[in-house]
Amino acid sequence: xxxxxxxxxxxxxxxxxxxxxxxxxxxxxxxxxxxxxxxxxxxxxxxxxxxxxxxxxxxxxxxxxxxxxxxxxxxxxxxxxxxxxxxxxxxxxxxxxxxxxxxxxxxxxxxxxxxxxxxxxxxxxxxxxxxxxxxxxxxxxxxxxxxxxxxxxxxxxxxxxxxxxxxxxxxxxxxxxxxxxxxxxxxxxxxxxxxxxxxxxxxxxxxxxxxxxxxxxxxxxxxxxxxxxxxxxxxxxxxxxxxxxxxxxxxxxxxxxxxxxxxxxxxxxxxxxxxxxxxxxxxxxxxxxxxxxxxxxxxxxxxxxxxxxxxxxxxxxxxxxxxxxxxxxxxxxxxxxxxxxxxxxxxxxxxxxxxxxxxxxxxxxxxxxxxxxxxxxxxxxxxxxxxxxxxxxxxxxxxxxxxxxxxxxxxxxxxxxxxxxxxxxxxxxxxxxxxxxxxxxxxxxxxxxxxxxxxxxxxxxxxxxxxxxxxxxxxxxxxxxxxxxxxxxxxxxxxxxxxxxxxxxxxxxxxxxxxxxxxxxxxxxxxxxxxxxxxxxxxxxxx
Amino acid sequence: xxxxxxxxxxxxxxxxxxxxxxxxxxxxxxxxxxxxxxxxxxxxxxxxxxxxxxxxxxxxxxxxxxxxxxxxxxxxxxxxxxxxxxxxxxxxxx
Numbered sequence: 001x002x003x004x005x006x007x008x009x010x011x012x013x014x015x016x017x018x019x020x021x022x023x024x025x026x027x028x029x030x031x032x033x034x035x036x037x038x039x040x041x042x043x044x045x046x047x048x049x050x051x052x053x054x055x056x057x058x059x060x061x062x063x064x065x066x067x068x069x070x071x072x073x074x075x076x077x078x079x080x081x082x083x084x085x086x087x088x089x090x091x092x093x094x095x096x097x098x099x100x101x102x103x104x105x106x107x108x109x110x111x112x113x114x115x116x117x118x119x120x121x122x123x124x125x126x127x128x129x130x131x132x133x134x135x136x137x138x139x140x141x142x143x144x145x146x147x148x149x150x151x152x153x154x155x156x157x158x159x160x161x162x163x164x165x166x167x168x169x170x171x172x173x174x175x176x177x178x179x180x181x182x183x184x185x186x187x188x189x190x191x192x193x194x195x196x197x198x199x200x201x202x203x204x205x206x207x208x209x210x211x212x213x214x215x216x217x218x219x220x221x222x223x224x225x226x227x228x229x230x231x232x233x234x235x236x237x238x239x240x241x242x243x244x245x246x247x248x249x250x251x252x253x254x255x256x257x258x259x260x261x262x263x264x265x266x267x268x269x270x271x272x273x274x275x276x277x278x279x280x281x282x283x284x285x286x287x288x289x290x291x292x293x294x295x296x297x298x299x300x301x302x303x304x305x306x307x308x309x310x311x312x313x314x315x316x317x318x319x320x321x322x323x324x325x326x327x328x329x330x331x332x333x334x335x336x337x338x339x340x341x342x343x344x345x346x347x348x349x350x351x352x353x354x355x356x357x358x359x360x361x362x363x364x365x366x367x368x369x370x371x372x373x374x375x376x377x378x379x380x381x382x383x384x385x386x387x388x389x390x391x392x393x394x395x396x397x398x399x400x401x402x403x404x405x406x407x408x409x410x411x412x413x414x415x416x417x418x419x420x421x422x423x424x425x426x427x428x429x430x431x432x433x434x435x436x437x438x439x440x441x442x443x444x445x446x447x448x449x450x451x452x453x454x455x456x457x458x459x460x461x462x463x464x465x466x467x468x469x470x471x472x473x474x475x476x477x478x479x480x481x482x483x484x485x486x487x488x489x490x491x492x493x494x495x496x497x498x499x500x501x502x503x504x505x506x507x508x509x510x511x512x513x514x515x516x517x518x519x520x521x522x523x524x525x526x527x528x529x530x531x532x533x534x535x536x537x538x539x540x541x542x543x
Numbered sequence: 544x545x546x547x548x549x550x551x552x553x554x555x556x557x558x559x560x561x562x563x564x565x566x567x568x569x570x571x572x573x574x575x576x577x578x579x580x581x582x583x584x585x586x587x588x589x590x591x592x593x594x595x596x597x598x599x600x601x602x603x604x605x606x607x608x609x610x611x612x613x614x615x616x617x618x619x620x621x622x623x624x625x626x627x628x629x630x631x632x633x634x635x636x637x
Contacts, residue, residue, distance in 0.1 A: 102587060104566075258581065260588030262613035284592045288616075289609030448590070476596065483593045500562035509587055512563060514597070 019180040019205045021090040023212065023247035025050075031223050031249035038226075038270065039080050040256040046249070049084060051172040056088025056144060058170035060119055061178070063142050063162070068118030071188055074233065075099040075108070075133070076123035078254055081146055082233055083242065085121035093178030095185035097200075098233035101125055103508045105132035111190045111198060113137060115399065123147050134158055144169075182206040188399055189236045189333055192451050192511070194443070196459030200399030201236075207336040208239060210392040214364050215240065216247050219274070219301050219325075223249035226270060230260070230277040235450070236333040237305055241276055250274075264290035267299065275299050275324070278306035278449025279480050282313045291320040298323075305329035305338050306449030307480040308437055309358040314344045330360035330437065332451075334408065334420045336393035339367045342434050352434060356479055359434035360426070367391035369435065370419055371428035376412040381430040386441055388412065388419035395420075445474035446481030447510045457485055457511055464502045467491045469522055471530050472513065475539050487513040488535050490522050547602050547630055552623035555601055556594070560585050576620025591616060604630040 032047040072089035076082035089096035097115045099108045119142040143163045151163035186205045193199040227245040229252050231238035245252045253270040299321040309328045318326045329338035342361025363369050371385040379385040397405030409418050427436040443454040457472040469490025474482025504512045523534040557571050563585045580586045606629050615621040
């Protein structure tokens with residue numbers, strides 16, 4: 001009995017040490033008066049942010065809703081509430097589900113419903129869409145609105161739900177630590193699904209821990225560091241900025257949406273030392289003349305992830321940030337934030353790159369790659385194949401979708417571990433060379449770093465237009481992916497008005513088709529399938 | 544080549560973003576000069592680059608945006624005016 005008890009307490013200790021909020025709590029103790037967060041000019045100390053988060057956590061604990069999964073949605077955008085809400089969910093002992101007011105409300109509702117969350121924290125910017133999101137949600141949920149005093153008007157409008165404004169929040173002192181299993185969900189992130197329904201990826205505390213521990217050590221993060229937060233919370237790379245910074249008492253600097261188009265100024269005004277963005281952001285800054293040599297001397301680490309990094313962009317960034325390491329990271333959400341790393345070197349890297357793209361490098365310690373052919377047999381060094389990966393960052397799979405999980409998380413013949421099939425084509429290194437990213441196996445593309453399943457766009461267009469023959473293409477093609485989506489319909493023309501608008505109401509802007517093209521008959525390839533390459537050629541002729 | 548006008552650029556943008564503008568519920572004929580495409584949710588911050596490429600491709604021009612205040616980049620009138628003034632033809636001379 002005593003031994004059992006001891007084992008239990010050791011495990012609790014381990015869990016508390018490693019749960020995602022632990023690093024933050026440690027920093028609250030050690031660096032209470034230092035800045036933890038800067039949002040659009042407003043500064044919060046570690047103590048200040050902890051109090052907001054603990055107050056939310058205590059409120060959420062006091063109000064247990066029967067039956068729901070241990071998940072709390074955070075419907076907030078680049079606000080203090082977005083960060084406090086995420087921490088509040090974790091301090092409550094639950095995982096968080098980020099929602100985004102830049103997505104159509106219909107999609108947000110679908111994500112909320114699919115997650116089964118019985119509680120949601122909402123900021124004032126997102127509150128404008130609350131009525132639309134709640135429309136059609138049958139089971140009662142708890143809505144916490146820390147940015148408004150009371151919520152009587154909402155309560156009157158939605159008697160089936162419960163609303164709590166700032167005046168009814170619990171005090172931070174009412175919060176106490178909650179036991180969290182390392183294998184429970186830390187965050188549930190939705191990504192584009194090829195059948196038309198976004199799929200939720202279950203990322204555990206253990207998964208994120210591995211990433212955070214590796215990165216904090218690798219870059220020797222200190223309380224003096226100041227991190228960019230360029231990603232929306234619905235993008236899994238945002239997890240990295242927050243929890244790596246808070247692990248070591250550093251500050252997360254979150255620009256307003258308007259500032260996102262003036263990031264050059266933001267880097268210097270916010271005195272950033274650590275930069276993390278998609279390569280498209282750097283392309284954007286280069287395009288606007290913001291990557292002049294020596295422009296950002298304060299940066300010491302720059303990381304890019306989310307899509308292919310063009311050689312030209314890496315070069316320009318290295319010149320603009322002369323005191324900074326430039327690292328290319330790679331990894332799908334299913335493998336938690338990023339799991340390979342390549343360090344740019346002006347002398348060596350150009351010859352190691354292929355097709356104008358910087359290599360994705362080597363796996364993080366503990367992560368194991370396997371490059372395979374169609375039958376999941378490992379290819380020889382120097383050959384191309386699909387990248388499979390396993391290790392401590394392997395997520396639990398797809399929320400409420402065992403069939404898809406089973407299809408993507410596989411045990412190749414003769415192996416004992418489950419690997420995730422990334423769908424990415426890579427070249428297996430010869431000797432100790434870096435992994436080279438070559439492209440996708442399927443119809444997934446990257447637009448501004450966002451994963452887009454063209455099948456999802458096709459499914460939505462097919463439904464709204466009532467046309468069977470639909471092909472969505474990434475266009476114009478860029479080194480990193482595509483600039484946007486264009487759609488072909490096998491039809492004479494639209495049958496009803498407002499169809500494009502209906503599609504725009506269902507998809508995030510980066511997935512919304514820019515143009516619709518009508519063809520009475522699609523060209524077919526040798527297999528009798530729609531010839532996507534021929535349709536691309538058709539787009540080229542339109543230029 | 545005939546120089547492009549502010550109005551040409553504006554007309555192109557309204558057409559290019561017709562679906563997303565419609566989704567915001569704004570009547571395209573009522574758009575004022577300081578209509579902010581970013582604030583209205585017609586483009587995201589990163590979508591601005593796609594907007595620039597689309598304009599350049601359509602008019603076969605290149606534009607150096609360096610002198611422009613980024614805050615004005617997503618304002619319908621300011622953007623159209625800047626493009627019209629600073630467009631350089633990307634077509635090869637005959």
